[in-house]
Each structure stands twice: as C-alpha cells, then as structure tokens.
Amino acid sequence: MKEQDFARISERLNGISRRDFMKFCTVMAAGLGLPLEVAPRIAAAVTAPQRPPVIWLSGSACTGCTESLLRSSHPSLEHLILDLISLDYNETLNAGAGHQAEAAMQASIAKNSGKFILVVEGAIPVKDNGVYCMIGGKPFSEIVRETAAKAAAVIAIGSCASWGGVAAAEPNPTGAIGAPEFLKDKTVVTIPGCPPNAYNFLSTVIHFLTFKKLPALDEKGRPKFAYGRLIHENCERRPHFDAGRFALAFGDEGHRKGYCLFKLGCKGPMTFANCPAVLFNDVGPGSWPVGTGHPCFGCTEEGVGFHLPLHVQADLKYITPGAAYPHIVSDRGKGASVGAAALAAGAAGVALGAGAAVAKNLGKAGQGSSSEGE
C-alpha cells in the first residue's frame, strides 16, 4: 500500500489511523476465513486508486438489504465501502432522479462495460412479461438482462434476489424469481438473508477486489465462508439442544434461561447461514434472532423461509457429529493385558510340561508289572 494512497483514504475517513485501518483489513480477512497474512493485500486493494464501479439495481424489493449495509455501526466502514465501490447507481442513494439518474446509469455502463459489478436487490417478476415491476417505463427483468450482459460479476443480495424471498411466497402472483434462476447462463453470487448480514456482502466484494476472483461458492452460488454451515452447528444454544433443554413456550422458565428454541419451531437445523458467528449491527453478543429469544425462521433458505410455518419443527438436515456421540458399535471390554497373557501362557506351559513328564515316566514304568486289582 503506497503512502499517498493511504493518505488519500485517511483524509476521506476523518483521519483514520494506519493502525485502525490495518485492523479493519485484518478483520475483513478473518471474516473471509482467510489467513491473517492476507490483510496487507486487502489493504493494498482497498487503497488502490482504481476501483470498479457498481451498478445496484432494485426490483421487487423492500430496500432492506441497502439499509442493512448502511446500518453498520461503524461509520467509517460505510463510508469506506461506498468510496471503495464507487456506487454509480443506487435508487435509494442517488443524488438525482428521473431521466438524469437513468442517463447517468447508461453512461456508467457504457464507460465501464465488462468491468463493473452488478448488484441485484429484490426479486425479478417475470409473469405477464415482467409488467409487475416497471422502472423508467421498462420492465425490471429487461433492465437486469441488459445490464447483466455487460457486467464483470453479478451479486444477488438478499433472499429475494437469491431465490425469490418474500416476493415469491405462495401464491407468488407476480411470478417473482431470483437472479440465478433468471440469468441462467451467468454465475451469480447469492448473499441470501432477510436482510443478509452486511459483512457477508462486504467481504465478498473485498475478496473480488483483492484476488480478482470470487470466493469459493456452493452449488447455490453462496460464498462458503458464510453459508457453509448450518445455524444449528454454530448456535450458542446448541449445548442446550444436546442436553435436551428446550423452551416450551415464550416467556416460560426455559425461555428465560436461554434454552434451545427447537421446540418452538427454530429452523436453525435446516438453515445455512453464519448469523450466530457474525451477528448484526455490531451491538454486542446476542444480536441475532435466536440470541434475542426468537426462533430462527430460515430467512436465507429457499423452501424454509417464507414457506414453512413458524411453529413447525425443523428437519435435521445435517449434523457435525460431536466426537463423544456414541456409535452403534464401539470397542469395549478388556482384552489380554501383558501380564494376563504371560500368566496364561505360563500356566499352559507348566501344565504341558508336567503332562509330558508324566507321560515319559509312564513310558518307562509301563514296561513293569501292573496290579491285578482286587
């Protein structure tokens, strides 16, 4: 990282110190599940003057994903990222509106064709030729298709953009679908959640900027560092589950003691996300649904969030077995100790030896007389 690059950033960020900046880069590396030695590379990428633009499109959305990003309690982070990614178009944050905003977007796309990142927020309604979401007179579906064709990478932020989310809840009257399903030929990174954790998005972008490629994705396009494990596997209430301590009703003794919420319908066992590890809003431990005492409803997971009733018990999809969980068969009992084996062998030897001696003796004596009995 060059000195003048850092100075420029620092000025923008109310004079952030070099140390605090490096701390931020280290935290980013840890969040990505990367070794801490990567932090300097992140620093270089973040401070580099060339930063790709981002076009942020919103469809059938509630704008919660944008708000989630803005709600990091770390103002310097928010500013930094907005600076970092040169947000050229975002309907919530645009300075202008109407034709000027549209023109600015087209200009940016034309200028940065093949180099910009497309972020899709909200679902894409496709029924009746996409008439249920029109922006500037054009169907959203058309806008997405045109823009995605020229983008370097597509990130779907939020469950709606990832697989339809609340917009696609039954009976899905607008035919809302997620970006991956819509853009079948493109690799779409999905960051599901309602809203997703801001850091999942930020870390993905920083990874792309630092290494010029996307982090490892699962078969649904989700970054594995964030969506690789079930909530059930990371949950701080898991020991209660493993010991069978459940809250049976909201407000009962178990609930107040912080017991597992499985019996109240927590979908943690069938939902992939890192909420219990990363938490929300940087306000301290317990700042996630289960931590506050409400069962997880599986907002990231297609087929769970906005689909299964809140009270229905989750299926247990996968487990990470504890080392102590007993197997059907385990080695038990005591085999031969050295002493026992030696003793047994010794006794057998003595018996055989004595037997042989007697037999030999009898061989000699047999030639002699034998008693006539009575």
Next chain:
Amino acid sequence: MQEREALGGKVLTVPFKVCAAIALIGLFFIGKRFIFGIGSVSNMNDGYPWGIWIAYDVVVGTALACAGYSIALIIYVFNKGEYSPLLKPALMTSMFGYTLAGVSVIFDIGRYWQAYNIFLPWLSNLHSVMFEVALCIGTYILVLWMEFAPVMLDKFKADQLKARLNRIIFVFIALGILLPTMHQSSLGTMMLMAGHKLSPLWWSGFLPLLFLITAVVIGYAAVIFESLVAAIAFKRPMEMHLLSKISALMPWLLGLYLVVRIEDVNLRGYLPLAFEGGLLGNLFLLENLLFLGALLILAYPNNRHSPQLLFIASCAMLLGGSMYRFNTYIVGFDPGTGWRYFPSVPEMFITFGIIAAEVMAYLWFVKTLPVLPKLTKAQHT
C-alpha cells in the same frame, strides 16, 4: 469289599506348600473381590458377564469332577463291581471338584448374601434352566459328601454311625447317578438361550446331549488320568487291569459324540465355517481332532494296555472335552457390538487358587484318610 488305607507320609511337602502359596494369593484377591466388587479383580463385563470362574471353574470343573459319576454308572447301573477300587478316590475328587465349583459360584454371583433365595419355593422359577442346575448341583454336593462319609467315619471309627449310613446309602448312590445326568445336560441347555450370540459352530439343539456325553467322557478320562498320576506320584502300582477295561468303553462314546457333533453342524449348514482358518474354526477342528485322536488310540486293545498311551489318550479327552465346554461358554460367545474379554491376572489367580486348594485337599485326604486301596505285601515295593 476292598480294604483301604491312608497313604501316610508328610502332608506339608513342597508341592503342598507351592499350592498353599498360590491359594493364599487367590485368597487375597478374593478378599478384594468382596470388599470392592467383582469389577475390581475381574475383566468380566456387560458383553461377557461370564468369565473363567463360570466357564472353567463350574462348567469344566464339574465335568472334571464327574469321575465319581462315571464310575458309579459303571458299577451300579451296568453292574460291574470289579471297578470298586476306583470308586472312592473318584468320589473324593468329585467331592472336592463339585464343592469348589460351588465355592466358585459363591465368589462369582454378585449378590451372594442372597444365594439362599435359590431354595425359597415362592421365588423358584421352574422354567429356569439355571434354577434346575443350581438345585441339582447343590443337592449333588451333599450327596457326594454323604457317599464319601463312610471313609471319614472309618477314620474316626464311628462304626455304629457308619452302619446306619450304609443302610440308606443306596438312596444317595441313586441320586448320585440321576443328578449329574440332569445337571450336566442342563449346563448345555443353559447356552441354548444365547441363541445368535453363540457361534453356530457351538449353538445346537443337541447342546444338552453333547454336554452330557462330554461330562461322562471327561469323567472316565479323569479317572484314568488321576489313577496314573497318583501311581507315579506316590510310587504305587498302576491299576492297569481296570483302566484298560474302562478305556474299552471310550471309543464307543467318542464315536457317538463325534457323529452327533459334526453331523449336527453339517446338517445346519455351518461346517464350512470350520475350515475358514479363523480362531473359531480352528478351535472347532482342534476339539474334535483331540477326541478323534483319543478314539484312534483307544480303539486298539494293545494301546489300552500301555500306561503311556492311556495317559496321552486321557489327556486328549480331557483337553478336547474341556475345550468344547469352555468354547461354548466363552470363546464361541460373541454378544456383538464390540465387546472383548480376556481374564485379568487377579481373576486367574482366584481360579488357580481354587485349583491349588483342591490339590491341597486331595493330598491331605489321601494321606490321612483310608481312600486308596490297601496294597498287598507283594505290591509294596
């Protein structure tokens, strides 16, 4: 009637002292067992709840103690009175063997202070094979002591008592033939319940019959073995005339056993297991080869007159029969789910201690009580 005399001589010989030492070590571990529980001295576990205390001390031990039963069968049922000289020593070893088997049971059962529950009629489970075995063995121990009592009464010159006993002794003799027939076969029936936990090489509907036959075979083999060893140890003449006549019975019994044993495994389709080269297959082969070997030796009259060959054959029968019974209870038993068992050192010392105590008792009795037949002047060397 045969005249008997005490052997005389020093009781506290070196062998006696060695046995005493072993018995004392065993006694120490017995103490530990009673204070700290069975688990503190034994490797028995929930997969192998019966260890060598049952499989050897009781199951094999009582068979070794069937010397009296086997001789009584011949003398009283088949009316061959000429074997009488062999009776009292056989009865004595039977008495010790069964008594110590009973003592082993007391050491082995966990709630020994309630052992008398076996005799309470309102608790009796008539369906239980073990109930029958326990009652039978308990009664038989009494019978053996009663049958041997005349010898002890002789020593103390209690002639009137002896005469009274002799008037009713036939009841005990009859019981002494019925009871072992019952419980030795039932020792086999006990393992029927093990079902799929017992290897098909040993589990069989014929377990009761095979256990009975092995008890009789081991009984006769023990008679021969003990007679020959006593002759060598105490420098007495060998009773070859009787021993070779007894051994003439053996080929028939051994043949019957081998036919039933092997054909039963074959008819159930498990004979190939014997040749798979695993531990169980090899043990099965070894058991039966030992019996076959004894059969082949004893089939020839000349062999039956050779003390050496008689001894070897009797050892083969003792080993083969003991192995069969031991394998049925332990080695062939596999409850599944990963359990293993091998006796621990204290456990083995308790068994060795019991055997040592038996040897000590034998030496003491044979030297102080009129057990062995009186030798004629010509036979005294």
Next chain:
Amino acid sequence: MKIRRREFLKGVAAGTLLLAAEQNPAQAKRARKDLPPKAVGILYDSTLCVGCKVCEHACKQANNKAAEHSIPSEPLWDDPRDLSDKTLNIIKRYGVEGQKDSVEGFAFIKRHCMHCIDPACVSACPVSALLKDPENGVVTYNKKACIGCRYCQVACPYNIPKFEWDSPFPEIVKCQLCSHLLAKGGISACCAACPTGASLFGPVEKLRLEAKRRLGMEPGKYYDFPVADIESTEVQQHRAGGYVKHVYGERELGGSQVLYLAGVPFANLGLPDLPEDSYVALADGIQYAIYKGMVYPIVVLGGLIYIIRNREEKKE
C-alpha cells in the same frame, strides 16, 4: 434274572440315547406367548429423532442415575457410550456425516429394554427377580430376589441388562418403562420429554396401528404426528421420511412391546435380523420335555433305587 436286567438296562440306555439323538430338538419348542391384555410400550421412529438426547437426560432424572464420563481425556458432563449400570436408555448414532436417514449419511437409534412378549431374561432368572407384569407386560427387576448370577445378561438377545461391576453390592440395571411413574398414571419419562414425538408411549395395539399408518405415508408430505403419548391430543407436524418397510419388534423372537421404525436398514442401527421363534421357547421346550412335572426324573430315580438296593442286598 440278572442277565435279563442287564440287557434291559442296556436297552433302555441305548434307546434313550438314540431317542435323544434322533429327535429333532427344534420340535420341542413350546407355544408362542401372547401380548398381555393391557400391554403398553414405546414406538420409536428414527426418522423423527434429532439426536437431542433429552430422553437420556429425563430417564436419568426419573431413575436417579448418575452422570457418566466415558472419555477420561475429555471433560464432558454426561457422555455414556452405551447402556450401563448408570444409563438405562441411550441414543446412538449410525454414520458420520451426510444426509439424515440415508445409508450414506447418518441416523439415530434409541436403545433400552424391549420388554419382550416372551422375555428370555424372565425365563432365565432362577429366583424370579425379573418378572413380566401379567397386565401391562412391563419387565421389572426385584433386587431383593436377585442373586447376581447374570444369566439374564447371557440370555437377553439384545444385551440389555447391565451389571454394577464396581459395586460390592451389585444390582442388575435396566429400563423398567418407568413402572414407578406408570403406577401413578403417568407415562415413561423418555416419551414425556421427547420434543419431536420420536419416542411415543401408548398401548401396544395402538402403537402397532400407528406404525402401519406411518409406513403408508408419502415421503416428503407433511402429516400430523402424535407427541409423547399416543392417547393425548398433542401433535407435531413433520415431513414424512422414507421408511424401511418393516416394523422392528413386531415379530422378532416372538415380538416385543418396544417397536422401531427407521429410514435406514435396522441392521445398520444395531438391531440384528432375528427369527420369529424365540430361543427361550426352544430352551423351555426342551426343559419341559424332560422335566415336565419331574415325571421322568422320579421314574428314573425309582428305577435306580430299585437296582442299587437289590445289588446291595445281594451282597450282604
């Protein structure tokens, strides 16, 4: 006279042996036993079980059993590896990772006393320490009668009874279906605690019908599943799993009052393939054939007494 008697005896002896040898012992089985009139039991559905082990915890509480530490190096609170003198009910795991209730994945199984309809332990115990209740069929243990011979451990085909090896005053330990709670009108602790309804208590007839209903369910569809007690109204909605088409415990060794359903083959879960005829029936049958009413033994004893007495008298 003497010769004839000898021949006679030889004949009898030979005949008995031949008879014993020829007769197929398997035919000596006695008749199968029936389910007691008010039999209660447990239906365990492995596809519903999430391995939370609350049933283990509730069982230990209800039966006053201590925690168990199986791994000395790992300071875990209560981690039994198997049933033991402190653990009357255990959940075990088949498989390591992967999808639940698939052969390549993992599944759970709950093991405890099966409360067999023809219990081997009850037949084996010489002092009637293990008894099957004639009404509800629960197999209970009475430490005042027990002599600690452990034949029940040898006889039980499922290796259920455990022994207190480390106690100088040991008892046999096994699940007794919380008979002390049943007596007060309750249900077994494990079923009362189970959150998903995997462990379900109730009359065996009803449990058998429920098991059949589940085998007929369409995998993937949501159904109502009763929780805790089949006779209560509490239900949970679950997606039906893919069941192995067999109710384990319905016929094995004469049947048991604890029934199992699973999504993976039962052999994988440690429930062996067993015949319908119990070994107990065979052993009982053989014992009865010989010792029925003690007729044969008394006859033989009489014969022996006669022979021996004559011989003794002749000698004098």
